[in-house]
Amino acid sequence: MQDSTQRSSLTAINENIAALRKTAGFLETQTTDFPALQRNIKRISASIKMLELNLSDALALDQEDAPGM
Numbered sequence: 001m002q003d004s005t006q007r008s009s010l011t012a013i014n015e016n017i018a019a020l021r022k023t024a025g026f027l028e029t030q031t032t033d034f035p036a037l038q039r040n041i042k043r044i045s046a047s048i049k050m051l052e053l054n055l056s057d058a059l060a061l062d063q064e065d066a067p068g069m
Helices: 002-030 035-065
Strands: none
Touching: 002 035
């Protein structure tokens, strides 16, 4: 049960990170006339990338712990 709950949590986190990525992309297209906003969107995008990398690490550990692997 714990494994299923953990996988569900990771899936939900992944979906939220994807939504953040989409929002950052939208904001980037809307802020072309605002250089300071563009720079901050790039910083946000870099942070989102770090979240994606962290999540991929967590998913890899989860798969290693899965029975039958």
